Amino acid sequence: ASFSSQGPCRDGRLKPDLVAPGASIWSSSSDGRPYTFQCNDTDASDQRAVLKMSGTSMATPIAAGAAALVRQYFRERHHTLAQTGWMGAQGFEASAALLRAVLINGAVPLTGSYGSKGPKLAPPPNMVQGHGKIELTTSILVPPAGMWPGSNLGVAVVDGLRQPGGSTTARAGVEQGQVRRHCVTVAGADLPLKVTLAWTDPPAQPYADLALINDLDLVVVFQAPSGADEIVYGNHGYNKTDEEWRDSINNNEQVFIGAPAPNTRYTIHVVGATVVRTVGEGRNTTRQEYAIAVSGSGLVSASDGDCPG
Secondary structure, eight states, X not given: XXXXXXXXXTTOOOOOSOBOOOSSEEEEOBOSOTTOOOBOOSOOXXXXXXEEEOSHHHHHHHHHHHHHXXXXXXHTTGXXXXXXXXXXXXXXXXXXXXXXXXXXXXXXXXXXXXXXXXXXXXXXXXXXXXXXBOOGGGTSOOSSTTSSTTTTEEEEEEESXXXXXXXXXXXXXXXXXXXXEEEEEOSOSSSOEEEEEEOOOOOOOTTOSOOOOSEEEEEEEEEXXXXXXXXXXXXXXXXXOSSOOSOOSOSEEEEXXXXXXXXXXXXXXXXXXXXXOOSSSSOSSOOEEOEEEEEEETOEEOOGGGSOO
């Protein structure tokens, strides 16, 4: 909405991460009495039980509900519908980083103008809409196929925390200087290939000039039609010049390939550029866990053992 808060943060980080509908939203109207948990029954209007409001009070529940459904999706094993070598057959508790990666990866661009008379919205990512609007049908694989355009969407994830039984994603963490690799192919170019990396960064000191503590880099490498390797960096073109190819301020990074080549191996590199602190206690090594969400047409993910270094 035109009255929404905008980024950037003080240190230049991209905010918001995502947006959700929050203007003129109808919801339940409280009776105004504490602890009754009842809708309004004092107004004589036919619509006394509902109320139309705008703001984050309306957008936040939509975002929270979407995240809860994604969490349920993994807990109840619906991810086993995907052709993936990354996840086991058991349900698992998704990390906060994975929920964020999945929702960012499936977000769709807002179009139109900023406000009734404002300038046209630029494509994401930007400081007005972040990575776009939350959209569950492009974030997770929902069968059966053919229910809506784009239902040939394939989705695969890696989560560095709370691994399911039989999973190979225990590699979803890096120490400083390490590189982890994950590989995917797509069946067609009718949908873009999107790769999103997210991690839960340790907290910075209040008023720090730079909030990011552990800096990871997302790099996707594939063979171009010419035979040469093509390299795409996470958040390429956002807040960087050609010389500054790394994003060193955000803990969400995304690669977007609009027309991927079918049956071409795309190798996803996660680089531990700076890893100096670990989230949590009792660790023997300084390590940063991460989460990845990938989507594309007929996406197939290879096991780590089949992903060459």
